[in-house]
Amino acid sequence: MTRQIPEVRIVEVGPRDGLQSIQDTVPTETKIELIQRLRQAGLRSIELTSVVSPRKIPQLADCQEVLANPAIKRLIEDPEKLGLQLPVLTPNLKGLEIALSRGVKEVAVFISATERFSQANINCSIEGGLERARAVARKAIQAGVAVRGYVSCVFVDPYDGPTNPSSVLHCVQELLQIGCYEVSLGDTTGAGTPAKVATLLRYLEKNSIPLKRLAGHFHDTYGQAVANVLQAYICGIRVFDASVGGLGGCPFAPGAKGNVSTEDVVLMFQNAGIQTGVNLTELIATGDWINQQVRGSSDTLPSDYCIEMVDMPHYKQPQWREKDLHLSSFRPMTYMKASIRRVKHADKIRIFQLGNGDLKIVLNRPNRENMLTRSMITAMIECLKTCHNDSSISRIVITGTGPYFCAGVDTKRESFEDNNPGTTAAHDLLIQLFGIIDQYPKSVIACLNGHACGAGVALAFACDERIMMRTATINLNPTKETNILTDLVNRYFPSTATKQDDKKEKWHRTLSSRPINGPELQLLGLVTEIAENKKDMQMKLENCLCVKDNISSGRTFGSLTKL
Numbered sequence: 010m011t012r013q014i015p016e017v018r019i020v021e022v023g024p025r026d027g028l029q030s031i032q033d034t035v036p037t038e039t040k041i042e043l044i045q046r047l048r049q050a051g052l053r054s055i056e057l058t059s060v061v062s063p064r065k066i067p068q069l070a071d072c073q074e075v076l077a078n079p080a081i082k083r084l085i086e087d088p089e090k091l092g093l094q095l096p097v098l099t100p101n102l103k104g105l106e107i108a109l110s111r112g113v114k115e116v117a118v119f120i121s122a123t124e125r126f127s128q129a130n131i132n133c134s135i136e137g138g139l140e141r142a143r144a145v146a147r148k149a150i151q152a153g154v155a156v157r158g159y160v161s162c163v164f165v166d167p168y169d170g171p172t173n174p175s176s177v178l179h180c181v182q183e184l185l186q187i188g189c190y191e192v193s194l195g196d197t198t199g200a201g202t203p204a205k206v207a208t209l210l211r212y213l214e215k216n217s218i219p220l221k222r223l224a225g226h227f228h229d230t231y232g233q234a235v236a237n238v239l240q241a242y243i244c245g246i247r248v249f250d251a252s253v254g255g256l257g258g259c260p261f262a263p264g265a266k267g268n269v270s271t272e273d274v275v276l277m278f279q280n281a282g283i284q285t286g287v288n289l290t291e292l293i294a295t296g297d298w299i300n301q302q303v304r305g306s307s308d309t310l311p312s313d314y315c316i317e318m319v320d321m322p323h324y325k326q327p328q329w330r331e332k333d334l335h336l337s338s339f340r341p342m343t344y345m346k347a348s349i350r351r352v353k354h355a356d357k358i359r360i361f362q363l364g365n366g367d368l369k370i371v372l373n374r375p376n377r378e379n380m381l382t383r384s385m386i387t388a389m390i391e392c393l394k395t396c397h398n399d400s401s402i403s404r405i406v407i408t409g410t411g412p413y414f415c416a417g418v419d420t421k422r423e424s425f426e427d428n429n430p431g432t433t434a435a436h437d438l439l440i441q442l443f444g445i446i447d448q449y450p451k452s453v454i455a456c457l458n459g460h461a462c463g464a465g466v467a468l469a470f471a472c473d474e475r476i477m478m479r480t481a482t483i484n485l486n487p488t489k490e491t492n493i494l495t496d497l498v499n500r501y502f503p504s505t506a507t508k509q510d511d512k513k514e515k516w517h518r519t520l521s522s523r524p525i526n527g528p529e530l531q532l533l534g535l536v537t538e539i540a541e542n543k544k545d546m547q548m549k550l551e552n553c554l555c556v557k558d559n560i561s562s563g564r565t566f567g568s569l570t571k572l
């Protein structure tokens with residue numbers, strides 16, 4: 010017998026909650042594109058904006074322009090026909106009037122279950138907020154406009170502390186009474202945990218609140234938001250607010266973090282076979298895009314899964330992605346099957362532990378060609394030391410994002426001389442790093458996603474193996490970094506065999522004179538594999554049987570490197 014699993018509805022609040030706290034003005038066109046992309050990704054309920062005081066929420070001061078945009082207007086005109094719900098947040102009659110004048114067919118009213126947050130957010134008491142909501146609902150319903158309700162601070166008020174559940178009950182009862190078709194329970198401060206969620210929902214249900222009239226709105230301040238969504242689902246909630254990219258937060262709830270990310274919610278449900286109607290890959294691309302727009306990078310993507318997916322080979326090919334994202338048709342590829350756990354994300358370094366035993370260190374400073382800073386070098390050293398005796402890790406993979414593997418040390422920022430008392434010069438840190446890599450008890454593989462220069466070349470050559478993109482080159486820039494590389498060559502290339510000395514000599518000469526590409530390096534035996542593209546590199550990495558092998562010089566080599 011097939012198990013019937015009810016569907017969930019996701020209310021995407023990214024264009025409103027997601028953006029409202031961002032300091033720098035997000036251009037109106039970006040907001041419009043965000044809405045369109047979200048719709049494209051399959052989201053059917055999208056909160057478009059809010060019509061609130063522009064003094065209080067300057068970021069959404071362009072709400073009228075958003076609503077008046079022809080593309081958005083077309084959606085607003087007949088959302089039902091398009092299968093859409095497009096609420097707009099309206100705190101009072103003024104907001105409602107503006108929304109109505111723009112043809113909006115659904116509004117959302119919002120109150121708080123606690124006094125201090127209510128004052129901070131909407132400048133009135135709980136009862137004052139209810140009074141406003143009542144007036145808005147009455148007029149909206151008369152105009153044939155649907156009304157959704159929010160109750161904020163259902164667990165904790167940022168100023169008052171824990172919330173009395175009876176106040177939440179009162180607010181929910183009132184909002185349903187005034188005609189809200191659904192009330193979203195706002196964990197504004199992100200203080201909720203699954204146990205608190207279950208307790209509150211049981212309490213509301215016992216007091217005759219139908220769970221089908223409730224939605225969950227969880228913020229991720231303490232990393233509990235996805236767990237809270239799951240717990241609420243188990244309790245019977247089927248509607249969840251979420252924000253793409255995990256953006257969000259109320260400026261009047263200091264310290265609170267963004268909403269639960271839509272990507273994580275969709276991923277969780279989809280993998281449980283619960284349909285959300287959302288195309289996860291389109292959504293992840295949208296999350297990546299909006300993060301780039303508002304934060305200048307995808308560094309802050311909500312989960313490691315999203316970060317990994319964005320870096321995935323062939324990520325840009327929807328056919329492939331769609332297929333692989335369904336558990337039933339998962340590609341038999343260790344990398345995909347592997348669970349991905351964040352070990353640490355230091356400054357410009359991402360570190361993942363994959364379930365297949367790889368630890369992946371990603372240099373993530375693409376706009377500066379992944380040039381190494383002191384903190385990046387230190388983070389790598391710390392990571393390698395931490396994982397030294399970790400039996401769950403068998404290989405270390407070092408790679409980069411963007412067109413460069415690593416363009417050396419950022420000499421504008423880092424000194425090679427130990428001229429600051431108490432600090433270690435970049436040179437000494439690098440030597441320490443290369444020494445650790447060289448003597449590491451596990452295999453260390455450099456995946457040269459792009460070009461390497463200066464100390465970046467040295468980093469690659471301190472590793473046991475190198476897999477290199479065909480289009481990548483290595484280039485020993487004639488800078489003061491050269492000394493480091495010469496030092497490395499002398500230290501780490503075997504000196505016992507004359508033949509190898511010859512090769513070392515040749516390699517050094519070639520390297521010093523011009524950029525040298527992967528195939529040339531492979532001929533010299535200095536690169537194990539050449540990859541045609543990211544996917545191929547991943548496959549080559551999967552197949553790389555790198556084994557540590559002690560040789561007479563005392564240094565360790567990958568057995569596949571034929572020097």
Ligand SMILES: CC(C)(COP(=O)([O-])OP(=O)([O-])OC[C@H]1O[C@@H](n2cnc3c(N)ncnc32)[C@H](O)[C@@H]1OP(=O)([O-])[O-])[C@@H](O)C(=O)NCCC(=O)NCCSC(=O)C[C@@](C)(O)CC(=O)[O-]
Nearest residue numbers: 060061062065100103104130131132159161162195197259
């Ligand atoms: C609620 C008010 C408007 C009351 O503000 P007020 O100061 O009590 O109202 P007022 O009527 O005295 O008006 C003050 C000024 O705001 C203007 N104004 C008044 N109303 C509007 C309007 N609708 N649209 C545009 N402008 C408006 C009004 O014209 C006047 O302008 P001024 O004469 O000073 O230039 C104000 O306090 C406000 O806008 N607060 C911001 C609330 C807000 O947007 N908070 C964030 C969203 S809620 C949230 O994030 C929580 C939630 C929903 O996501 C769930 C959760 O996580 O808990």
